[in-house]
Amino acid sequence: MQNRRNIVKSFLATLATFSVVTPALSQSSVGNWNQGGGGSAGRASTTTRVVSDFGLSPMVTPDSYNAMQSAIAKYEIIVARGGWPTIPRTRVLVRGTKNKVIKLLKRRLAAEGYLPPAYLEQGSKKFDIETHNALVKYQQAQGLHARGRLDRTTQRSLSVSARNRLATLKANLPRIKSATAKLGDRYVMVNIPATQLDAVEFGVVYSRHNVIAGQASRPSPILNSRISELNFNPYWNAPVSIVKKDILPKLQKSLGILKKLDIKIFDGYGGPEVDPKKVDWNKADPKRYHFRQQPGKGNAMASVKINFGNKYQVYMHDTPTKQLFGAGQRYFSSGCVRIDKIHLLTKWLLKNQSDWNADKIASVVKSGDRLDVKVKKSTQVRFVYLTAWVTEDGIAHFRNDIYKLDGTGFVTGQPRALTDS
Numbered sequence: 001m002q003n004r005r006n007i008v009k010s011f012l013a014t015l016a017t018f019s020v021v022t023p024a025l026s027q028s029s030v031g032n033w034n035q036g037g038g039g040s041a042g043r044a045s046t047t048t049r050v051v052s053d054f055g056l057s058p059m060v061t062p063d064s065y066n067a068m069q070s071a072i073a074k075y076e077i078i079v080a081r082g083g084w085p086t087i088p089r090t091r092v093l094v095r096g097t098k099n100k101v102i103k104l105l106k107r108r109l110a111a112e113g114y115l116p117p118a119y120l121e122q123g124s125k126k127f128d129i130e131t132h133n134a135l136v137k138y139q140q141a142q143g144l145h146a147r148g149r150l151d152r153t154t155q156r157s158l159s160v161s162a163r164n165r166l167a168t169l170k171a172n173l174p175r176i177k178s179a180t181a182k183l184g185d186r187y188v189m190v191n192i193p194a195t196q197l198d199a200v201e202f203g204v205v206y207s208r209h210n211v212i213a214g215q216a217s218r219p220s221p222i223l224n225s226r227i228s229e230l231n232f233n234p235y236w237n238a239p240v241s242i243v244k245k246d247i248l249p250k251l252q253k254s255l256g257i258l259k260k261l262d263i264k265i266f267d268g269y270g271g272p273e274v275d276p277k278k279v280d281w282n283k284a285d286p287k288r289y290h291f292r293q294q295p296g297k298g299n300a301m302a303s304v305k306i307n308f309g310n311k312y313q314v315y316m317h318d319t320p321t322k323q324l325f326g327a328g329q330r331y332f333s334s335g336c337v338r339i340d341k342i343h344l345l346t347k348w349l350l351k352n353q354s355d356w357n358a359d360k361i362a363s364v365v366k367s368g369d370r371l372d373v374k375v376k377k378s379t380q381v382r383f384v385y386l387t388a389w390v391t392e393d394g395i396a397h398f399r400n401d402i403y404k405l406d407g408t409g410f411v412t413g414q415p416r417a418l419t420d421s
Contacts, residue, residue, distance in 0.1 A: 042328050045145045046196060048209045048340040056205045057391035058198050060179050060189050060384065067390040068169065068176045074113075075166040075396070083162035084111035093150040095132040098125045105150060108158050109134045113394075141397045143194060160398075165388075168398060171406040172388040178224075178411050179384045187380035188227065188345070190316075190337055192220050193387045193399035195330040197339060199348050206348050212319065212330045212338040219403050219415040220335050220383060225308040227379045230346055232364050232371040234305040236293035237269075239313055242334055244286040251281045262298060266290040295370060303365040304346055306339075308381050312414060316381075318342045331402060337383070349375050385410065 078084065085104045093099055102125050109115045114134040132148040139146040142157050179189075186201045190211060197209040214220035218241075238247060250257045255276050258265070265274040269290045279289075293299055302318035316337045324332055325340040339345060343361050350356035353376050364371055387401045403415045 044210055044326050044328055044330070045143055046208075046210055048207070048325070048344070050207045050344060052204055052206045056208065057393060058189065058200045058203065058205050059191050059194065059196070059386070059389055059391070059397075060176070060183070060198075060382075061200075061203060061392065062180055062183050063392065064180050064389060065173070065176050067392065067394065068173050068388075070394070071390045071396045072166065072169050072173065075162060075169060078111060078162045079166055084108045086161075087150075087155050087158045089152075089155060090150070092152070093127055095127050095129065095148060097127045099127070100125055101150070102127050102131065105135070105158070106131055109138060111162070112138070112396075114138050137395075141395050143397070143399055157398075165396070165398065168388045168401075168406060169390075169396065172386050174409075174411050175222075175384060175386055176389065179382055179386070181224075183382075184378070184380050186378070187382065190381070190383045191386050191389070191399075192222070192383060193385060193402055194397075197337070197345075199345055207341075207344045209342075209345065210325045210330065210340040211316075212324055212332050214333050214335040215331050216403055216418040218334045219417060220333070220337060221310070221312040221314060221414045222385050222410075222412045223310050223312060223314075223383045224412075225310050225381050227306060227308045227349060227375050227381050229307040229375060230349065230373045231301075231305040231307065232361075232373065233295040233303060233368050234299070234301050234317075234370070235295060236300040238263075238291040238293070239334070240286055243289070243291055247291055248281060248284065248286055251276070262294040262296055264292050264294065266292065295368060304342060306342075306346075306349075316342075329400075329402075349377070349379060351377070353377065385415070 085107050087104055087108060088101060090099065090101050093101065093105075103123065105127075106115055106120055106124075109131070110117050110120055114137055115130065119130060127150075135150065135154070136146045136148040138158075139148070139154060142154075144154055144157060145151075185203075189198045189200060190213075191197075192213045195211050195213055197211050199206045199209075247257075247263075257263075258276055265276055265279075266272065266289065267274050268288065271290065274289065298320060300317075300319070302320050304318050306316040308315065312335065314336045316339055319338040321332075322340070324330060324338075343358070343365070346361055347356075347358050350361070350373065356373070385403070385405060386399070387406055388396060388398050390396050404418060405415055
């Protein structure tokens with residue numbers, strides 16, 4: 001609990017995202033835990049790393065629509081057969097223990113294909129290695145801490161009914177169809193409910209990253225574009241929505257916030273610089289003024305901004321508040337997507353481009369100098385909203401419906417904002 005408070009305190013202290021002061025890690029802001037999927041509100045269950053040597057299946061491939069249809073057929077059969085047993089609340093169970101609940105656990109895992117049906121003939125109450133391994137695989141598919149322990153979070157996830165899982169798969173079928181339409185060989189796929197990003201080329205995941213996405217009150221849009229440019233050591237130009245909701249209220253209390261965050265104000269985009277002491281900020285029109293944060297360690301985008309055309313005025317970027325990538329539920333932004341270990345991605349985006357490599361990227365970042373670099377190798381970027389997807393091994397993955405869009409027919413565009421009521 002203390003660590004959670006420290007994370008939120010640090011986040012608010014930097015004001016790097018100018019987000020609304022809300023209990024960012026509260027249960028109300030991370031969706032319905034009873035639906036299963038997604039890590040705990042504590043620490044992250046996933047890590048960022050280069051995975052090209054591990055044969056990791058991409059979250060989305062051109063064949064994902066067919067895989068989803070096959071999974072739907074499978075879960076329809078499971079539902080028709082009566083579903084699976086509910087796991088009763090019990091103490092944490094680990095490998096080596098014996099408990100009557102273990103027999104139910106084995107039946108539950110077998111029903112979804114994590115254990116072979118023939119294995120159930122043993123009728124053992126022992127939490128053996130086969131059950132442990134099957135549970136690890138299940139937890140990985142749900143975005144849970146994959147330790148093979150039957151803990152409370154895993155119990156709740158296992159107890160989500162087969163009928164509900166089937167409904168989630170069906171809700172995501174049109175989203176998968178949209179996400180895979182004209183999908184090329186090289187792409188960046190950002191799955192908002194998973195708060196993860198895949199960099200994929202020719203069906204191989206080069207790197208998988210933890211990301212931070214939009215709060216439920218400021219959701220990230222679902223879009224399809226192409227990455228065009230990298231801005232190293234960028235300015236941060238505050239969107240009107242953030243000026244209105246966050247900057248002006250702070251500015252009305254004290255002009256000191258401008259110096260603290262190294263922000264300059266201009267009369268319109270590209271207009272003359274404004275002396276903030278000569279403006280009545282209680283009456284100021286947020287659409288008139290352009291607020292620009294200078295490059296530097298405290299800049300909201302830190303070392304780099306990744307640009308791609310879109311009508312929502314969002315982008316991907318670095319962040320000075322890197323400790324937030326360790327949170328289990330990473331919904332802290334105002335719509336843009338922040339990327340953990342972002343220079344694994346910038347290196348990949350610029351590979352085979354002139355003399356760009358990890359050393360040059362590090363040198364440019366260290367210099368603090370502004371530099372814009374065109375991305376010459378065409379790379380698609382897609383933000384998707386998948387609370388369920390199926391990997392090429394046939395395993396169905398589930399995550400929390402953070403924006404409460406399942407069942408609404410939502411596929412693409414700007415999700416509606418949710419309040420914390």
